[in-house]
Amino acid sequence: MASSSLFDPRMIESTKNTIAAFIKTMFSQKPTVSTTAVVCSAVVGLFAYEQYVYLNKKKGLPGPKLKIPVIGAFMDSLYPTFEGYMNKWKSGELSCVGVFDRFVVIASTCDLSRKILNSPVYAEPAVVASMKHILCDDNWVFLSGKSHVDYRRGLNVLFTRKALGMYIPIQESVYQKHFDKWLSFGGEKQQFQWHFRELNMESSLRVFLGFHMSDKVAETISEEYFNITAALELVNFPIPLPGTKVYKAIQSRKYIVHHFIESIKDARVRMDNGGEVKSMMDAWISAMKENELECEREGKPAPRKFDDREVALTILTFLFASQDATSSAMTWAFQLLADHPDVLEKVRQEQIKVRKGNLDTELSLELMEESVYLRQVVKEILRLRPPVLMVPYQTVREWPLTSTYTVPKGAMLIPTTYPALHDPVAYPNPDSFDPDRWGPSGHAEKYPKNFMVFGNGSHHCLGKEYAVMHLMATMAQAALQLDWTHYRTDKSDDISIFATIYPQDGCIMSFHPRAATA
Numbered sequence: 423m424a425s426s427s428l429f430d431p432r433m434i435e436s437t438k439n440t441i442a443a444f445i446k447t448m449f450s451q452k453p454t455v456s457t458t459a460v461v462c463s464a465v466v467g468l469f470a471y472e473q474y475v476y477l478n479k480k481k482g483l484p485g486p487k488l489k490i491p492v493i494g495a496f497m498d499s500l501y502p503t504f505e506g507y508m509n510k511w512k513s514g515e516l517s518c519v520g521v522f523d524r525f526v527v528i529a530s531t532c533d534l535s536r537k538i539l540n541s542p543v544y545a546e547p548a549v550v551a552s553m554k555h556i557l558c559d560d561n562w563v564f565l566s567g568k569s570h571v572d573y574r575r576g577l578n579v580l581f582t583r584k585a586l587g588m589y590i591p592i593q594e595s596v597y598q599k600h601f602d603k604w605l606s607f608g609g610e611k612q613q614f615q616w617h618f619r620e621l622n623m624e625s626s627l628r629v630f631l632g633f634h635m636s637d638k639v640a641e642t643i644s645e646e647y648f649n650i651t652a653a654l655e656l657v658n659f660p661i662p663l664p665g666t667k668v669y670k671a672i673q674s675r676k677y678i679v680h681h682f683i684e685s686i687k688d689a690r691v692r693m694d695n696g697g698e699v700k701s702m703m704d705a706w707i708s709a710m711k712e713n714e715l716e717c718e719r720e721g722k723p724a725p726r727k728f729d730d731r732e733v734a735l736t737i738l739t740f741l742f743a744s745q746d747a748t749s750s751a752m753t754w755a756f757q758l759l760a761d762h763p764d765v766l767e768k769v770r771q772e773q774i775k776v777r778k779g780n781l782d783t784e785l786s787l788e789l790m791e792e793s794v795y796l797r798q799v800v801k802e803i804l805r806l807r808p809p810v811l812m813v814p815y816q817t818v819r820e821w822p823l824t825s826t827y828t829v830p831k832g833a834m835l836i837p838t839t840y841p842a843l844h845d846p847v848a849y850p851n852p853d854s855f856d857p858d859r860w861g862p863s864g865h866a867e868k869y870p871k872n873f874m875v876f877g878n879g880s881h882h883c884l885g886k887e888y889a890v891m892h893l894m895a896t897m898a899q900a901a902l903q904l905d906w907t908h909y910r911t912d913k914s915d916d917i918s919i920f921a922t923i924y925p926q927d928g929c930i931m932s933f934h935p936r937a938a939t940a
């Protein structure tokens with residue numbers, strides 16, 4: 423179609439290059455009045471063409487009337503605000519914005535968001551250039567179609583019920599270490615958001631990789647990982663020049679992957695010598711070894727081998743996918759339980775009940791499975807404060823997404839989770855924290871499609887059971903061992919955005935030993 427080729431990004435790019443070459447040639451000659459006039463006309467022409475392209479893609483969608491030349495809404499994406507997002511979602515079921523040469527379409531209804539997540543023929547997860555720089559372009563998360571399905575299938579073994587049960591004692595030991603640390607502050611009032619993040623980071627590292635890595639390295643990884651979180655913008659500065667966020671994130675990734683590979687080498691030696699499986703990576707290496715032996719025994723072709731780097735990059739994606747989302751959820755969990763003492767008390771009573779009064783009972787998957795109310799609480803925390811607000815996809819072909827709008831090929835297309843999770847039909851009084859809306863007779867259970875916390879479709883969250891179990895286990899242990907006070911401010915309920923969502927005041931708390939159960 424002639425009109426679609428006119429708006430082909432390659433066409434736009436080549437037009438820009440031609441004009442740039444023209445300007446360069448003009449400047450290399452002695453300037454004359456007519457040269458200046460030509461240059462100015464060329465620049466004006468380029469800007470006009472950029473607006474023309476933007477408006478042709480925008481059609482009738484709500485969004486800026488014109489695009490800021492060259493950068494578009496880049497500054498908004500550098501400093502996003504929750505209010506800014508809300509305004510966008512409220513502006514229409516589809517809305518748009520331009521950032522650099524990216525045309526971005528945002529879907530704000532449950533149905534459209536689900537449609538995007540479930541239409542691999544039209545849209546796939548957006549591969550932003552910066553993500554390829556950070557996670558390495560040969561990382562499995564950038565696979566699509568059958569190769570993605572096959573690779574992902576191989577990872578399911580790491581999240582089975584048996585595997586989750588094996589991770590629980592590792593988690594318990596990490597929780598204990600961090601609870602002790604919080605108590606060592608002697609009840610001092612401070613921002614706890616980053617303390618929750620540290621607990622999460624260490625629990626992820628130990629569950630994924632075990633205890634080969636020293637505490638010092640684990641702490642440095644936690645600090646370095648801030649650079650990766652900081653680079654998680656929808657659209658980054660396109661080139662990773664020294665000093666940019668993406669450049670810093672790449673340096674941090676190199677440090678992290680180097681230490682992951684050290685742990686993997688150690689695990690291979692331990693597994694070769696019949697060592698005990700003590701982490702997700704041990705489980706993976708030993709499953710690969712068993713598979714290899716089985717194929718050898720049965721004369722089947724040798725299975726694909728994953729080298730240290732591939733394993734390290736896969737574990738990196740788990741960290742990448744889990745770290746910020748889980749830290750956000752945990753911050754809101756501590757805050758919401760402190761602000762709703764009645765709910766916290768019910769959580770405590772349930773934990774005492776499932777342990778049959780014996781508070782020394784070791785944490786286990788079975789205990790968590792029996793904690794029906796606690797599961798409702800965690801679900802409600804995730805609904806009220808969904809850590810992932812939007813999931814960037816991109817169109818692989820032109821897509822008549824609605825009867826009135828066709829999304830152009832190559833657009834970033836963003837399904838949202840928040841509006842579906844605050845839909846008053848599925849969740850009456852959606853801004854209130856009400857764990858009782860869940861459970862066997864809960865109204866919210868009738869609307870499973872709205873619960874988009876973990877995405878949907880072929881890329882839905884691989885670690886969702888693990889994430890829920892980890893949040894439940896942390897809150898169960900905390901409820902039994904700790905008392906905590908939340909010092910509310912007028913910013914406690916306001917949302918700040920740092921890759922995911924946090925309370926704007928950083929969650930000011932103090933922790934004390936639990937008097938009643940001590």
Ligand code: HEM
Binds near residue numbers: 547740743879881885
């Ligand atoms: C509260 C915590 C978490 C939330 C809210 C969350 C949410 C999400 C969302 C919204 C997606 C995108 C889904 C889509 O495109 O449809 C996703 C993907 C993913 N998540 Fe999670 N996640 C969490 C924790 C975790 C954890 C703990 C892990 C691993 C240990 C994990 C691993 C992944 C992976 C590997 C993907 C990509 C799957 C694929 O492309 O096939 N997530 N997650």
